[in-house]
Amino acid sequence: MAAAAAEQQQFYLLLGNxxxxxxxxxxQAEETYENIPGQSKITFLLQAIRNTxxxxxxxQMAAVLLRRLLSSAFDEVYPTLPSDVQTAIKSELLMIIQMETQSSMRKKVCDIAAELARNLIDEDGNNQWPEGLKFLFDSVSSQNGWTFHHVRPLGFISQVIxxxxxxxxxxxxxxxxxxxxAALINFTEDCPKSLLIPYLDNLVKHLHSIMVLKLQELIQKGTKLVLEQVVTSIASVADTAEEKFVPYYDLFMPSLKHIVENAVQKELRLLRGKTIECISLIGLAVGKEKFMQDASDVMQLLLKTQTDFNDMEDxxxxISYMISAWARMCKILGKEFQQYLPVVMGPLMKTASIKPEVALLDTQDMENMSDDDGWEFVNLGDQQSFGIKTAGLEEKSTACQMLVCYAKELKEGFVEYTEQVVKLMVPLLKFYFHDDILQPLNTKPAESMPLLLECARVRGPEYLTQMWHFMCxxxxxxxxxxxxxxxxxxxxHSFAKCIEVMGDGCLNNExxxxxxxILKAKLEEHFKNQELRQVKRQDEDYDEQVEESLQDEDDNDVYILTKVSDILHSIFSSYKEKVLPWFEQLLPLIxxxxxxxxxxxxxxxxxxxFDDVIEHCSPASFKYAEYFLRPMLQYVCDNSPEVRQAAAYGLGVMAQYGGDNYRPFCTEAxxxxxxxxxxxxxxxxENVNATENCISAVGKIMKFKPDCVNVEEVLPHWLSWLPLxxxxxxxxxxxxxxxxxxESNHPIVLGPNNTNLPKIFSIIxxxxxxEAIKxxxxxxxxxxxxxxxxxxxxGLWTExxxxxxxxxxxAIQELLNSA
Known part of the structure; x- marks a missing residue:
């Protein structure tokens, strides 16, 4: 007994370290912790969590570690525990949730229970922890606030609802x-549409009666908490149900409009914001045709709110609900939204232009500034941290997303604003702060660039070129x-898209x-990282977890490689063979x-x-054939379907665009x-895409290099492989x-007396x-x-x-009607 207590005491010291x-x-503490066996770890962590x-x-640390253990190593640890230990863990967690008085700690333990519950639902939706589900219902009734966030008990949807x-x-x-x-919101957000639909009618009617009741309560007593959550529940259900929500639209819209119109007091701002969000999400779910009956009313309500926008406190x-709602309205209304831009853009640009507070602090100062102040920190080493105040950044981030949305939806209709948006977005490319909420602040500026160029094109080449110079x-x-x-x-990716928009001449010598x-360095780094990973695989600490993180690194590297390919594709398609001398510095790496x-x-x-080199630089590409032709022919039969597809596509464009030098290789291919x-x-x-590229390549060889193959012999086979x-x-x-x-009445294709026509009809x-052809x-x-x-x-038609x-x-009738 004393030994166990001493061990637990040691464990507290470890948590502190x-x-x-x-x-x-x-x-050192991390290494010690890693070496504790799974069962002991769980026992120690649970005891630490329970010890008030x-x-x-x-x-708090113990709770974080236990949840992490259940999410990352569940399959290795939990099934190996004796069944009485598994049962003890489950009841222990439920007991702690009931006894815990501190709310943030209780939330952490709820998250652990949710993680365990998620792992105990098998692929068919069978729940191996029914008491957890029962407790979920009871706890909702007794204010224990279980989070649904990771639990999707598929077999129990009707019970849950x-x-x-x-x-x-x-x-x-x-x-x-x-x-x-709140639990219903979490649940419907996570529930697949197909599983929600059978319960939709019952769910929606209940939500409607609760909303009506709560609306009356608001008018009589001023209570608003439940109504706020109910409005968000309705939005969440509509968002998941999409067009299946159309029959219920008229049930909700009058009341929701009524709330936006009348909830004008300061204490009802959140309710009003959530209702604006709800209306716009319902509009997006049911589509333009159904929503148009209310669109102009809703726009007037939004405009009224917008004119009071300047008086709103920061x-x-x-504010954030309005910004997102405008963007949804833009998606619904399309080009018709352009007339509202003068009203919308002022506040949106103001929000997107928020300047974050930043500070360089030593570690001591950082500790004095608690998380509650809304600061986030990045450790720069040497006892220094870079801090940024995140207040307002979420709104800035949302606003950047909305600007991208307007540029994408309105195209040339957005041209008036392209200049000021580009001036705002370009400096954000240097925004080095990476965090989940702030991710859009890092990716959206880049995403906006090609869209803004598309918008600006309507003003002519000079304006477009000036804008591109500012970005490039x-x-x-x-x-x-x-x-x-x-x-x-x-x-x-964005840079590649910009080059496609701008075309030949958009890049100067510098x-x-x-x-x-830069591209050379990226490719060199790619090879170096691969070597480093191989070294780590020989290391004595190498295990499955290490392999998993090496795989993640590898995936990241390959993704960057695909983007190097994107950039080269856009350059080759714009510049053709003129760019080959420049490309030669990269050739050994490729x-x-x-x-x-x-x-x-x-x-x-x-x-x-190399496919791009052949397609866009032919016949000049033959100069480099010694580097790629043999591998390309060899890789058509590779074990990897992705490699086969790339090789087959290359052989197809070789037949289509390659000069006479490529003829013998078409015969060989x-x-x-x-x-x-x-x-x-x-x-x-897994194989069909590679195979279809092969079929297409055979067609291209017959069409573009017919004297390299026996077309009459190959054609019947080729027809039997169609359609793609x-x-x-x-x-x-x-x-x-x-x-x-x-159209050329080819005798082999049509067959004697057109006997192949029924086969051709079935291919079409x-x-x-x-939907092979738009x-x-x-x-x-x-x-x-x-x-x-x-x-x-x-007669032939009938046959x-x-x-x-x-x-x-x-399908034939559909083709005749639409083409």
Missing amino acids: LLSPDNVVRK TAAEEAR AALLQTMEDQGNQRVQAHAA DDPQ DALIKAIGTEPDSDVLSEIM HFEELGG VNLICPHRPWPDRQWGLCI LPLLVRVIQSADSKTK HEDKEEAVQTFNYLCDLI AEGEMH HEDPCAKRLANVVRQVQTSG CIAQLSPEQQA
């Missing part, structure tokens, strides 16, 4: 009702310096020089990517880059492509070639059913014309249609 500001002490006499920090609605209708206690409504909760240097600098890989990939150096010993993503993206198409598993989900429906771009290429063959019908694409018109021509020849299934017949 885990919180130590001294790096050495903390690192222990230091608050130690208990019934229990929560019943509790919301418990008129005895406002706080319990509010808790139940901390008015309505900052984007290239940011690619070179941005430390966070998520933000970096967004900036790179830009090319700087960009070349050749290195496609070496046989490299992992498949390297080979895939290396091939994609054909049997390799056919081998892939005819392999037994070529149409499985997964890879939409290749489907269009393939259907266009089919139309060429039919299947393509239509799989109706606005000229190819759809060509296919419809083929069908119309047969329509005029009576073709008779051999189609009812679905195929409907």
Whole structure:
């Protein structure tokens, strides 16, 4: 007994050391903690959490560690525990929640229980902890405020909804009702649409009667807490149900408009803000057609609020709700929203321009500034921290997202504002503060750049070029310096899109020089990181957890590699062969990517880059054929479908754009492509895209290099492989070639006395059913014309249609109606 107590005492010391500001002490504590076996860890942590006499920090730390253990190592630890220990853990958690008096601690323990419950629901939705569910219902009724946030008990949806609605209708206690409504919001946000729909009618009618009741209470007694939560519950249900909410629209909209119109007192600002949010979410869910009956009323209410906007205090909760609601209204109304921009943009720009308070502090000062002051810190080492006051930053972040939304939705209708928005966004590319809430502050400015160029295009080339000059240097600098890989990939993607908008001539020699150096460094870093990971795999500490984090690093690196490929794609498609001398500095690195010993993503993206060289620089690309041709032919039969797809696409563009030098290789490629198409598993989900690229490549060889292959022999096989429906771009290429063959009355395609026409009809019908070709694409018109021509020849038409299934017949009719 004494030994156990001593061990627990040691554990408290360990928890204290885990919180130590001294790096050495903390690192030793972490190593000691890692070496404690799973069962002992859980026992110690639970005892620490239960011990109300222990230091608050130690208990909080224990709660964080237990939740982390259950989320990251559940499968390794929990199933190995004896069943009586598992039962004890479950009842212990529920007991602590009931006994705990300190609310932030209780929330942490609720989160642990939620994490455990989530892990105890199997893939079929069977719950292995029914008492947890019962406790959930009871605790909602007794104010214990369980969070639903990680629990999705799929098998119990009707029970959950019934229990929560019943509790919301418990008129005895406002706080319990509010808790139940909050739990319902968490639940519906997490619940898939298909699972919610069967319970929608019951749920919505209950919510409506509760809302009406609470609205009366507000008028009579001024109580608003439950009504705020109910309004958000309605918004959440509409957001999940989408168009299925249309039948209930008229039930809610009059009351919601009434709240916005009349809830004008200061203490009702939050209710009004949430109601504005609710109306706009319902509008987005039901769509323009249904919402239009109220759109102008709602816009007038919003405009009225907006005109009082300048009188609002900075901390008015309505501000952020208004900003988001305007953007949803823009999505609903589309181009018609443009007329409201003069009213909306002032406050939005003001919010987006909030300057954050920042400070450089030593560690002692940082500790004196508590979290409650709304400061967040990044440790810069050497006892220094960079602090930023997050108040207002969430609003700034939302405002940046909204500006992106307007640029995307309104395009040239947003041109008046492009200049001021660009001046606001470009400096934000240097905003080095990475945190979940602030992520949009780092990614949205980059995302806005190509959209703003699209908007500005309407003012002519000179205005567009000026705007691009303002962005370009900052984007290239940011690619070179941005430390966070998520933000970096967004900036790179955005830069590539900008080049596509601007086209040939948009980069000067200095830009090319700087960009070349940066891309070279990124590729070199890519190889170096791979080597470092291999070294770590040989380390004595190497285990599954280490492998998991190495895999994450690897995924990040590959994602950056895809963005290097994006940038090169946009440069090749804009500049064509002129850019090849510049590209030569990167050539050895790209050749290195496609070496046989490299992992498949390297080979895939290396091939994609060479695909662009062939497609956009042909026939000048043949100069580099010695580096990529052999690997490309070899990789068509690679084990990785992604590598096969990249190789097959390359062989297709080689036939289409390559000069005469490529002819012998087209002949050599054909049997390799056919081998892939005819392999037994070529149409499985993981293989189908690669296979369709092979089929398309065979078509391109016949179309563009017909004298390199025996077209008459290959055509019947090729027809039997059609249609393509997964890879939409290749489907269009393939259907266009089919139309060429039919329009030229090719005897093999049509067959003797047109006997192949029913087969051709079924190919066209299947393509239509799989939406392989958009109706606005000229190819759809060509296919419809083929069908119309047969329509005029009576008997043949009847014969073709008779051999189609009812679905195929409907698809042919749909094509005729729309193309």
